[in-house]
Amino acid sequence: MNMIYIKLLLPLFIFFAVGHTMFLLLHGKNEEEYFLHETIALSYGIGIGAITLGMFLSSWAGFRFDFQRISLFSLFFWCFSCWIFQRTSIHPFGKILKCFVLPFKKFSNLPRFYQFLIIILVLEVFLGFFHAIFLKPMQFYFDAMSIWGYKAKVLYIEKGIPIKFLTKPENQYAHMDYPLLIPLAECFVYMGIGEWNDLIVKIIFPLYYLSFIIIFYSYFVKRWDVKRDALIITTVLATTTLFWHHSRTGYADEPLSFYFVTGMIYLFQWMEKGKRSDLYISAILSGCAAWTKNEGLALMFIAYVVFLLFIALKKMKSFTLLHSLKHFLIYVTISGAMIAPWFIYKSIIHHIPNDVITFSSLTPANISGHLTRIPVILSYMVKFMLSYDWNHILWIAFVLFSILEWKKIIYSNLLFIWVTIVLCWGLYFSIYIITPHDIVWHLTTSLDRVLLHFAPLVVLFIGIAWGNNRQQIKKTN
Amino acid sequence: MIEFFSDKKIYRFFFTCWIIIAIVKIGEEIIHTVRKDLPLVLMTHDQKRQHTLGFFYKYILFCKKNLPKQATIQYKFDVKSEGNISDGPGSFRFIANYYLYPIKEGSKNIILLYNIDSTYEVIKKHLGDNYLILAKQDDKRSILISKEYFHHISKEKKLISVWKSYLPSHTLSPY
Numbered sequence: 001m002n003m004i005y006i007k008l009l010l011p012l013f014i015f016f017a018v019g020h021t022m023f024l025l026l027h028g029k030n031e032e033e034y035f036l037h038e039t040i041a042l043s044y045g046i047g048i049g050a051i052t053l054g055m056f057l058s059s060w061a062g063f064r065f066d067f068q069r070i071s072l073f074s075l076f077f078w079c080f081s082c083w084i085f086q087r088t089s090i091h092p093f094g095k096i097l098k099c100f101v102l103p104f105k106k107f108s109n110l111p112r113f114y115q116f117l118i119i120i121l122v123l124e125v126f127l128g129f130f131h132a133i134f135l136k137p138m139q140f141y142f143d144a145m146s147i148w149g150y151k152a153k154v155l156y157i158e159k160g161i162p163i164k165f166l167t168k169p170e171n172q173y174a175h176m177d178y179p180l181l182i183p184l185a186e187c188f189v190y191m192g193i194g195e196w197n198d199l200i201v202k203i204i205f206p207l208y209y210l211s212f213i214i215i216f217y218s219y220f221v222k223r224w225d226v227k228r229d230a231l232i233i234t235t236v237l238a239t240t241t242l243f244w245h246h247s248r249t250g251y252a253d254e255p256l257s258f259y260f261v262t263g264m265i266y267l268f269q270w271m272e273k274g275k276r277s278d279l280y281i282s283a284i285l286s287g288c289a290a291w292t293k294n295e296g297l298a299l300m301f302i303a304y305v306v307f308l309l310f311i312a313l314k315k316m317k318s319f320t321l322l323h324s325l326k327h328f329l330i331y332v333t334i335s336g337a338m339i340a341p342w343f344i345y346k347s348i349i350h351h352i353p354n355d356v357i358t359f360s361s362l363t364p365a366n367i368s369g370h371l372t373r374i375p376v377i378l379s380y381m382v383k384f385m386l387s388y389d390w391n392h393i394l395w396i397a398f399v400l401f402s403i404l405e406w407k408k409i410i411y412s413n414l415l416f417i418w419v420t421i422v423l424c425w426g427l428y429f430s431i432y433i434i435t436p437h438d439i440v441w442h443l444t445t446s447l448d449r450v451l452l453h454f455a456p457l458v459v460l461f462i463g464i465a466w467g468n469n470r471q472q473i474k475k476t477n
Numbered sequence: 478m479i480e481f482f483s484d485k486k487i488y489r490f491f492f493t494c495w496i497i498i499a500i501v502k503i504g505e506e507i508i509h510t511v512r513k514d515l516p517l518v519l520m521t522h523d524q525k526r527q528h529t530l531g532f533f534y535k536y537i538l539f540c541k542k543n544l545p546k547q548a549t550i551q552y553k554f555d556v557k558s559e560g561n562i563s564d565g566p567g568s569f570r571f572i573a574n575y576y577l578y579p580i581k582e583g584s585k586n587i588i589l590l591y592n593i594d595s596t597y598e599v600i601k602k603h604l605g606d607n608y609l610i611l612a613k614q615d616d617k618r619s620i621l622i623s624k625e626y627f628h629h630i631s632k633e634k635k636l637i638s639v640w641k642s643y644l645p646s647h648t649l650s651p652y
Contacts (some may be wrong), residue, residue: 120496123503128511135510137525182484199522232492239499393498397491404487466488 002077004193004200011192012207014071015185016040019047022284024085027277038218041211042281045258048204049288049338052184056161057341064159067191067399095180117231121213125370128206131248137199144250147174149198152186156196166352177352179305179342181292182252202250209247212456213238215262219269224467233463240459241391242452252293254447259289260299261456264420267303267331271310271413283331287338294354295453300335302320302423306416307331313415361434373439377432380443391455400464408468417461424454 020043027034034042051074055065077233107115151174154165166176189201216237220230237243246254260318263285270278288304289296346352360366385395402409402418409418428450435442517525 120499120503127503127506131510131514135514137522197522199525209620235499236492236495237501239495243504387499391498393494394597400487466492469488 004195004197005191008189008200008203009324010071011067011189012044012075012203014188014192015047015051016043017047018074019043021074021078021081021451022046022050023281024081026280026284033275033277035218035221036132037214041214041218042262044207045255045262045288046281047286048185048255049181049259049269049284049291051188052181052266053291053338053341055184056180056345059161060341060345065155065187065191066159067188070188070281071192078271087417101255111228114228114231117235123212125206125210128209128244128247129203132202132206132250133200136202136248138250139347141251143317144202145198147178148182148250148252149201150174151180151183152190152201153196153198155180155183155187156190162186163350166346167350172342172353172355175294175355177346177354178252178294179291179296180420181288182255198216199272202248203255205250206247208255209238209244212243212254212258212262215265216456216460219265220463220467222269223464229467233459233466237456237459238453240394241389242448242455246449248454251449251451255293255295256289256299257453257456259285260294260296260303260401260453261460263289264303264306264417264457265460267307268413268416271416279327279331280334283334284338286331287335290335290339291342294356295450297339298427299424299453300339302420302427303335304328304332305423306420307417310416356437357431358436361436367434370433373433376439377429377443380440381429384443384447385451390451393453394458394462398460401462405469410464412468414461414464414468417457417464421454421457421461424457428453 020039023039023043023046049420051070055070059065107118110118138145155161158165161180168176185204188199189204190196195201213234217230217234220233221227224230243254243257246257263282266278266282266285269275270282272338282303290300307328311321311328314324327427384390386392405414409415430444432439
């Protein structure tokens with residue numbers, strides 16, 4: 001059993017290595033602009049996206065999955081890119097070790113409040129890992145078992161993507177048109193440990209949770225340069241019930257939330273600083289969101305809308321309109337290229353149907369016929385958002401701060417985060433209107449996961465509003 | 478009150494409330510884990526699966542042990558409701574029958590009948606060339622399930638592939 005935990009390290013390291021290679025290719029030699037822990041967290045997410053996309057393309061080309069080949073190929077390119085781009089840090093292990101050991105050394109010197117927040121964070125992360133990889137296998141969570149885990153097991157057994165499996169009508173309950181990032185990532189872990197294990201494979205989910213927390217923290221440290229405040233807002237994110245609950249279930253919603261929200265974070269960062277690598281990273285992360293779940297595709301389009309709004313309002317004075325449009329095209333090309341192969345494969349070549357949203361559900365007759373659902377959806381959503389179990393305080397704070405800070409929202413980049421949240425909410429609201437399922441059943445089984453997709457953006461919004469307010473107070477004093 | 482809002486102390490109020498609630502929730506989570514989930518730590522991986530998949534998992538193990546290796550297995554799923562749906566508030570009892578039958582003619586045939594939420598004893602019988610495995614019900618428990626969920630299951634034939642996927646053997650790949 002213990003050998004499995006050791007074997008597990010290799011596939012996880014390959015995820016990091018591939019992600020880091022891509023990061024280096026995007027960013028070149030200026031890695032200093034990103035924190036090391038941020039780079040590791042980003043590399044993990046990007047690496048999973050890249051490996052799974054590569055596995056899908058190779059299977060499409062007729063190759064069977066081969067863990068050894070993928071690993072050797074990835075490690076070779078990782079070493080090569082480290083050598084090309086970072087001659088001084090070809091051995092990043094020392095740095096990585098330092099990055100994780102130093103905080104513990106410094107811990108005793110920190111003020112009590114810092115220590116307290118760090119303990120909360122560590123406790124949440126520990127509980128996440130403990131639940132996910134020691135306590136509950138996938139069978140405890142229905143979708144994790146019957147959709148994601150099921151696909152992963154078949155892909156692992158077949159060492160490829162059998163098209164019969166995706167097109168078989170009796171499998172349609174498992175949303176066969178959903179992209180394959182999670183099943184392929186789980187399949188890759190199975191190949192790494194050499195067996196099918198529905199408990200240990202869940203480690204990828206708390207790792208997304210941890211990476212998310214790290215990226216969030218890094219963003220605020222860079223923004224404010226005040227670690228205490230960054231720690232406070234990161235603790236808020238880490239203790240959001242929606243967020244930690246799904247870090248251990250094995251559902252694809254936490255990874256989707258990770259890709260979408262971190263993608264938006266880097267997009268906002270680009271809007272503020274204009275650093276090109278932020279734009280590339282954001283585009284890749286948004287593409288990964290679309291490659292995780294169908295909802296991710298819609299969320300990717302929301303990112304496009306926000307981008308266009310940014311151009312329309314000409315918030316970045318140093319850019320001309322042509323410049324901005326060029327950046328937009330780059331963004332669309334990179335993110336679109338990540339989802340295009342899957343879209344061509346499923347819709348154009350194999351006609352795998354979407355079992356929820358079809359053309360018939362988008363007809364005016366269907367939409368107008370379902371308008372009576374609006375009060376039901378609204379009341380259910382409000383009840384859910386105001387329940388103690390799902391962090392009512394977060395949504396109340398969002399509404400309250402939106403009202404109190406409306407002037408600052410309109411005249412600052414906070415507007416784009418606010419618009420993103422409202423668009424996400426509107427998107428899911430309209431999906432609930434057109435869904436062919438029974439509306440109460442659909443709301444009961446999915447609302448928490450749907451809100452998770454953009455709940456971290458609400459925390460981001462509150463954090464930035466708070467930071468702006470503090471800066472203003474400092475200036476007045 | 479107005480002063481409170483205008484002074485932006487509301488942010489401090491928010492974070493204080495949040496941290497208090499977070500501590501309470503972490504406490505609740507730890508208590509829940511210790512009370513309900515900790516026994517899982519002592520279970521083996523197979524016992525955990527059995528704990529959640531229940532009877533069907535035992536049944537699959539039984540098939541694997543008792544059937545000839547070359548037997549081809551396929552699943553058929555059927556759900557029947559029993560009694561009046563209006564018996565309870567949006568809930569009713571249902572019985573699920575699982576059949577295993579051959580893909581090719583002449584292969585071994587297995588049939589299983591069982592109620593999803595009850596415990597059973599598996600009895601193996603021979604019917605000519607076919608195997609008949611009956612699941613004998615030993616209690617009368619019924620499960621509460623919403624009307625919508627019932628229709629969802631029966632319409633989508635959801636459970637077949639899921640459980641097929643959780644066959645312990647890797648050799649029974651259906652594709």
